[in-house]
Amino acid sequence: MTSESPSPPPCRACTERPALPFEFSMAFQPIVDVRNRSLFACEALVRGTDGSGAAAILAQVTDENRYQFDQACRVKAVELAARLQLPCYVSINFLPNAVYEPAACIRATLEAAKRYNFPPERLLFEVTEGEQVTDHDHLKGILGEYSRRGFKTAIDDFGAGYSGLNLLAEFQPDIIKLDMALLRGIDSDPVRQAIARGILGVCQALNIEVIAEGVETVAELTFLRGIGIYLFQGYLLARPAYEQIPDVDWSKVPA
Template identity: 75%
Template sequence: MAFQPIVDVRDQTVFAYEALVRGLDGSGAGQILSQVNADNRYQFDQACRVKAVSLAARLGVPCHVSINFLPNAVYEPAACIRTTLEAAQQHQFPTSHLIFEITENERVVDKDHLKRIMQEYRRRGFKTAIDDFGAGYAGLNLLAEFQPDIIKLDMELVRQIDTNPVRRAIVQGILGVCQALSIEVIAEGVETDAEYHTLRAMGVHYFQGYLLAKPAFEQLPVVTWPAGCELSETGAGI
């Protein structure tokens, strides 16, 4: 696993670290995920959860850890979470610090099943998130089925938002919906000061991206704070 921070620029704190799967040689997620199929999906999903929890505990993560999961690998929510709970207990990592992300890029075969998963995770005290929001198969229809604690704006919406009025309009609309539903918003894939300051002025205060820190292989990277981030208090906030 590699870890990348998700920061709250209002007080310059790390809100969470996302656990990102890597090969033993440090190879990227794409190469690993290309080997996942129907026969090994469940085993892979469970192994990633356990590895993320154990590494987070070993590294002394003091905040949330965000773990991506494959909804099509979860056959029964309560049973499939058992291994994660056992790992958290074994490594003395608080389950209240776990966030589970579903990527909108994975086609969900059964939306009712996904809804049951998210409800079970919330009942257990976990936070839930939709990753890559605005990039995948379902868009707002997925949000209409269930309301997670967090959505993460897809990096394609973030990219060059400072010079693209269409992207700004779309993101402003998403922010309005999330504000009405009490959903937090994270801008991921932020790479430039201009992207950061534009999103900050729109009311975003959770950020993730190379501008702040690149993922670090089995360690927690140092955050580089954007100039004047603690002074950027314009925007309504979400």
């Protein structure tokens, strides 16, 4: 189990920690299960302490500070999840290019979970399909190591890039998140409907859960629920809240 895995030695990325030249924190957005109207997870989304969005922070990430930023994001997400007494998974986005050696670079995350008393079995790691990964074997190694340690893994923005099915053929995560661009207006678009059904069929055959992200209308949610998707994230249900767990608007979920 995750908590019983031996502690690896830290990698260089985890021990050489110059101060970041900017400050940041996290907002949280719920991922809900409409079957029982419960929280499945909350995604930790980077935000500036001055109210700026993720783009302003990510624009300051360079090759020189990428490793420290990735580590700091993980620790901050766990710290806040513990402080807010998050009752579900905390979903943490990670930068594959910032991970030297997966077993070693997870150490700071596990230490944070222990320090803040957050259950490590509630860690979920997301990587976006659009992330510029030059070494796919390295990414597979990261996802495989996290899976071996008992963490849930997810491919974010599935359908936004060109390599999704190739990656899925080589590694099967626990979850894929369908990209919002694919789902926009899906209730009235037969082409998008056919693509979504196809992806869902593949995932069901591989025992992979599907999250519909970026859902903005009741019609979108109703169609997606009708084809067998039960996990949702989007402005329809809750917008991200800075250092808080926002309330879910369950009135938008048809009975």
